[in-house]
Amino acid sequence: MAETPDQERTVAGIGEAGVLKRILPRLRGADMLLGPGDDAAIISAPGGRFVVTIDTLVQDQDFRLNWRNGYQSTGYDVGWKSAAQNLSDINAMGAVATAAVISLTLPPETPVSWVEGIADGFSDAVRELGADHCALAGGDLSSGGELSITAALTGMIPGSELLRSGARPGDIVAVCGVMGAAAAGLDLLESEHDYAALGPSCSTVVERQCRPRPPLDAGPRAAAAGATAAMDLSDGLVRDAGRLAEASGVLIELESMALRAHLVLMGHKGLDLGAVAELLEREPLGWVLGGGEDHGLLATFPRETALPQGFVPVGQVGREKTGEGPRQRIFLDGQRYPSGIVKGSPEGFDHFSE
Amino acid sequence: MAETPDQERTVAGIGEAGVLKRILPRLRGADMLLGPGDDAAIISAPGGRFVVTIDTLVQDQDFRLNWRNGYQSTGYDVGWKSAAQNLSDINAMGAVATAAVISLTLPPETPVSWVEGIADGFSDAVRELGADHCALAGGDLSSGGELSITAALTGMIPGSELLRSGARPGDIVAVCGVMGAAAAGLDLLESEHDYAALGPSCSTVVERQCRPRPPLDAGPRAAAAGATAAMDLSDGLVRDAGRLAEASGVLIELESMALRAHLVLMGHKGLDLGAVAELLEREPLGWVLGGGEDHGLLATFPRETALPQGFVPVGQVGREKTGEGPRQRIFLDGQRYPSGIVKGSPEGFDHFSE
Numbered sequence: 001m002a003e004t005p006d007q008e009r010t011v012a013g014i015g016e017a018g019v020l021k022r023i024l025p026r027l028r029g030a031d032m033l034l035g036p037g038d039d040a041a042i043i044s045a046p047g048g049r050f051v052v053t054i055d056t057l058v059q060d061q062d063f064r065l066n067w068r069n070g071y072q073s074t075g076y077d078v079g080w081k082s083a084a085q086n087l088s089d090i091n092a093m094g095a096v097a098t099a100a101v102i103s104l105t106l107p108p109e110t111p112v113s114w115v116e117g118i119a120d121g122f123s124d125a126v127r128e129l130g131a132d133h134c135a136l137a138g139g140d141l142s143s144g145g146e147l148s149i150t151a152a153l154t155g156m157i158p159g160s161e162l163l164r165s166g167a168r169p170g171d172i173v174a175v176c177g178v179m180g181a182a183a184a185g186l187d188l189l190e191s192e193h194d195y196a197a198l199g200p201s202c203s204t205v206v207e208r209q210c211r212p213r214p215p216l217d218a219g220p221r222a223a224a225a226g227a228t229a230a231m232d233l234s235d236g237l238v239r240d241a242g243r244l245a246e247a248s249g250v251l252i253e254l255e256s257m258a259l260r261a262h263l264v265l266m267g268h269k270g271l272d273l274g275a276v277a278e279l280l281e282r283e284p285l286g287w288v289l290g291g292g293e294d295h296g297l298l299a300t301f302p303r304e305t306a307l308p309q310g311f312v313p314v315g316q317v318g319r320e321k322t323g324e325g326p327r328q329r330i331f332l333d334g335q336r337y338p339s340g341i342v343k344g345s346p347e348g349f350d351h352f353s354e
Numbered sequence: 355m356a357e358t359p360d361q362e363r364t365v366a367g368i369g370e371a372g373v374l375k376r377i378l379p380r381l382r383g384a385d386m387l388l389g390p391g392d393d394a395a396i397i398s399a400p401g402g403r404f405v406v407t408i409d410t411l412v413q414d415q416d417f418r419l420n421w422r423n424g425y426q427s428t429g430y431d432v433g434w435k436s437a438a439q440n441l442s443d444i445n446a447m448g449a450v451a452t453a454a455v456i457s458l459t460l461p462p463e464t465p466v467s468w469v470e471g472i473a474d475g476f477s478d479a480v481r482e483l484g485a486d487h488c489a490l491a492g493g494d495l496s497s498g499g500e501l502s503i504t505a506a507l508t509g510m511i512p513g514s515e516l517l518r519s520g521a522r523p524g525d526i527v528a529v530c531g532v533m534g535a536a537a538a539g540l541d542l543l544e545s546e547h548d549y550a551a552l553g554p555s556c557s558t559v560v561e562r563q564c565r566p567r568p569p570l571d572a573g574p575r576a577a578a579a580g581a582t583a584a585m586d587l588s589d590g591l592v593r594d595a596g597r598l599a600e601a602s603g604v605l606i607e608l609e610s611m612a613l614r615a616h617l618v619l620m621g622h623k624g625l626d627l628g629a630v631a632e633l634l635e636r637e638p639l640g641w642v643l644g645g646g647e648d649h650g651l652l653a654t655f656p657r658e659t660a661l662p663q664g665f666v667p668v669g670q671v672g673r674e675k676t677g678e679g680p681r682q683r684i685f686l687d688g689q690r691y692p693s694g695i696v697k698g699s700p701e702g703f704d705h706f707s708e
Contacts, residue, residue: 033403037601038518039446039586040407040509045399049387052406052491053394054455054506058498092393101408103504137406144412146499150457152408152506155394164392232393247391 011115012108016141022112023139026119029126032099032135041137043099043154050098051155053089057082059147063210067189070196075117076124077210078149083125085234086153087134088214088295092232094162094223095155097134097216100126102151105144118149121211130216159223162230162299167248171228171300171317176218176310178208178266179237179259180284183291184276185209191280201275208271214295215310222299225308230299235292237314238337242326244298251318253331258314259288265312289332365469366462370495376466377493380473383480386453386489395491397453397508404452405509407443411436413501417564421543424550429471430478431564432503437479439588440507441488442568442649446586448516448577449509451488451570454480456505459498472503475565484570513577516584516653521602525582525654525671530572530664532562532620533591533613534638537645538630539563545634555629562625568649569664576653579662584653589646591668592691596680598652605672607685612668613642619666643686 011019024036034042043050057063063073063081083100090097102122106115126134134153167173185205188198195206214232222230231244237254245252263273263284273284300317301307318331330337365373378390388396397404411417417427417435437454444451456476460469480488488507521527539559542552549560568586576584585598591608599606617627617638627638654671655661672685684691 034515034517039443039584040405040449040507042403042405042447042511042515045402045404048399048402049396050399050404050508051394051396052453052455052506052508054457054492054504055494056457056459056496056504058459058496060499061497089393093396095394099406101406101506103408103410105410105412105502138408140409140504142410142412142502143415144500144502145414148459148496148498148502150408150410150494150504150506152406152455152504153394154404154406154508157396161388161396163388230393 009112010108011106011110011112014112019115019141022116023119026116026123027136028123029136030133032137035135036138041099041101043135043137046156049157051090051093051095051157052152053086054150054152055086055089056148056150069189069191070194071189071206073210075114076121079118079121080125080211082149082151083122084129084212084214084295086151087129087131087216088232088234090153090155091214091216091219092162092230092297093155093157094160094219094230095157096220097131097153097155099135099137099154100151101137102139102149103142104139105142105148107145107147108143110147129213158220162219162223162227164229164231164244164247167229167244167250167300167317169250169317169319170303172303172305172307172313173252173300173315173317174307174311174313175233175262175296175298177215177296178271178294179233179262179296180273180287180291180294181205181208181266181271182212182293183287184273187280187282188276193279201272202279204270205273205276209293212293212295215297218297218310221308222297225301226305227299227301230297233292233294233296233298236290238289238330240298242330245329246326249320251320251329251331252315253318254315256285256333259285262312262314263288363466364462365460365464365466368466373469373495376470377473380470380477381490382477383490384487386491389489390492395453395455397489397491400510403511405444405447405449405511406506407440408504408506409440409443410502410504423543423545424548425543425560427564429468430475433472433475434479434565436503436505437476438483438566438568438649440505441483441485441570442586442588444507444509445568445570445573446516446584446651447509447511448514448573448584449511450574451485451507451509453489453491453508454505455491456493456503457496458493459496459502461499461501462497464501483567512574516573516577516581518583518585518598518601521583521598521604521654521671523604523671523673524657526657526659526661526667527595527606527654527669527671528661528665528667529587529616529650529652531569531650532625532648533587533616533650534627534641534645534648535559535562535620535625536566536647537641538627541634541636542630547633555626556633558624559627559630563647566647566649569651572651572664575662576651579655580659581653581655584651587648587650587652590644592643592684594652596684599683600680603674605674605683605685606669607672608669610639610687613639616666616668617642
């Protein structure tokens with residue numbers, strides 16, 4: 001009987017040790033004091049402190065294996081996205097990633113090639129996004145009914161840390177990175193427009209949904225430029241800005257003209273949300289305001305600051321007028337948001353809502 | 355219409371923000387430089403380095419909600435076990451836990467009280483097991499089809515680190531903590547012996563399966579006493595000792611008489627595996643050799659070392675005679691293991707095996 005080639009086998013077929021042998025050589029990252037293979041890894045912490053964060057992606061919640069428009073998520077996509085969203089959290093602290101530990105839950109029938117893809121995608125995201133100091137320090141394998149990946153990342157703070165709570169009335173609100181592209185990509189994936197027949201504008205936004213590209217130098221650069229607060233844009237500008245506003249005890253006043261200018265700038269970078277919006281009969285500003293998962297960086301700067309390269313102003317910080325929740329702290333063109341100006345997903349994402 | 359009391363509601367009913375409000379006040383731990391609520395937490399790293407580890411528990415794989423013998427796992431059990439297994443990995447490095455980040459994946463119908471139990475169990479394990487320096491630093495919530503919990507822990511190394519790779523021929527092999535109790539508990543849970551009718555010996559081992567108690571001071575104490583290697587006993591003595599032996603390039607020669615003495619000592623601590631074995635018609639030594647999840651500490655010491663309190667010798671380190679894998683590196687009473695001497699689960703646990 002001919003043996004099944006490894007690439008076509010499942011994780012149940014090669015067992016835990018076999019899966020580890022396929023994954024570990026693919027996890028290339030920076031050096032560490034002690035790497036995978038012991039009960040824990042040992043990581044350097046310059047300055048005697050470090051940041052730590054954790055994030056999970058679950059099949060059919062955070063990604064689909066088979067999308068409505070025919071696109072099939074690859075292990076590479078999932079590994080990339082897991083790295084990107086965690087690296088973005090480190091970035092948003094003004095920090096630089098130093099280590100990642102990864103826990104994979106795999107159905108026994110998962111193809112080995114899919115798991116190899118996860119490792120390659122994670123590893124490539126770390127390198128291509130520029131997380132040159134991030135070691136791939138270890139992990140854990142579990143069997144389960146649905147595929148999920150959890151990564152915890154640590155980082156060092158080269159200058160000052162960036163918290164959500166430091167924004168002051170009068171500060172400029174600025175964003176580095178794209179906004180709305182991942183949400184447009186999600187809407188395309190969940191549309192009936194056949195993926196194989198999409199033009200380049202459309203496939204670029206699908207790529208941003210599946211393999212987001214957080215601007216990983218933006219956090220430390222914002223800190224060096226004197227930013228007063230910062231936050232990862234993971235759940236949408238309105239929702240995340242509301243959280244920053246609540247943590248800082250302020251209001252945030254967004255300007256739609258600045259957001260439309262951001263859309264034009266994105267077009268120059270090959271992300272033409274207008275073309276996608278036309279196809280789907282949507283309003284691109286809805287994606288910019290409500291769409292998450294781009295993992296850009298939201299930051300506030302004192303008014304006199306020259307914004308660091310790549311940051312675009314989108315509004316200003318206002319004085320608190322109420323003690324209300326995050327949603328009541330966001331204004332758009334002087335009106336409390338949501339104001340019915342745009343269509344889209346105006347309130348951002350809640351994991352347990354319908 | 356009367357409102358549903360919060361305790362009876364589901365996570366879908368109260369939403370992501372509602373779940374966080376229930377969990378965060380329950381996560382009591384040590385202070386940290388910056389706690390939950392930002393993109394990442396900030397943790398102190400005395401000595402400019404830290405250890406990091408990650409571990410996941412998945413419903414129906416690592417625990418069942420409803421066991422065959424009628425026992426129902428509580429959220430408290432699951433939270434406790436997640437903390438215990440991660441704290442044990444930190445302990446096995448000779449380290450002291452400094453921070454935990456936790457990611458929960460919850461089916462929307464999960465009762466809020468169950469989630470509160472997870473938080474209480476995690477928090478109580480940290481405190482009751484003595485992880486006094488462990489801060490509960492943040493986390494992540496996801497929706498999913500099956501319940502799972504992933505925790506990543508960091509730790510500081512007060513003295514020397516303990517690796518798996520330092521065992522030398524002639525060293526004494528010793529264990530701190532119990533062995534076999536969690537496996538006996540697992541066999542009881544999967545038996546037809548009604549949980550409600552079990553005597554105290556049996557319910558104690560069930561408790562050890564559901565809420566293991568790793569000896570958290572043993573790692574730093576072993577390091578201070580000059581241990582040459584150490585490892586967390588999570589997958590069974592034979593399997594884990596095989597891994598330590600492979601990492602060190604040695605053999606490990608276990609003595610069944612010493613393991614039987616360990617069984618007697620456990621009886622003195624209220625863990626009478628003999629009584630459980632009689633009920634289930636099993637051989638208790640099988641649990642000691644093959645049973646995982648007790649999270650005791652396996653360590654090797656130079657022969658002249660006075661073993662630290664709580665450590666019991668179980669064998670010695672032999673010179674490598676072969677280049678074979680971990681299973682071929684374990685001997686019991688001079689015979690290569692598995693040798694048919696005992697019944698039980700002689701090869702330990704593989705997540706993807708049948």
